[in-house]
Amino acid sequence: MSDKHEIEIEITETGEVKAHIKGIPGKGCTEVAKILKQIVGEVKSDVKTSEYYQPEPRIGIDAGIKK
Numbered sequence: 001m002s003d004k005h006e007i008e009i010e011i012t013e014t015g016e017v018k019a020h021i022k023g024i025p026g027k028g029c030t031e032v033a034k035i036l037k038q039i040v041g042e043v044k045s046d047v048k049t050s051e052y053y054q055p056e057p058r059i060g061i062d063a064g065i066k067k
Contacts, residue, residue: 026056
């Protein structure tokens with residue numbers, strides 16, 4: 001898993017906005033895509049990369065409580 005998250009944004013000469021979300025495996029990238037959609041507007045296409053199909057990282061918390 002990459003610790004670096006990037007959003008690469010390209011604005012074409014015609015005004016079309018293309019965004020590539022990198023470093024967020026699993027469905028977490030869709031949350032970022034929703035925010036971009038709110039900013040940019042209509043989405044013409046949605047192409048998922050291999051990162052989308054990777055397992056999402058599991059986060060564990062050790063509170064130090066013993067039973």
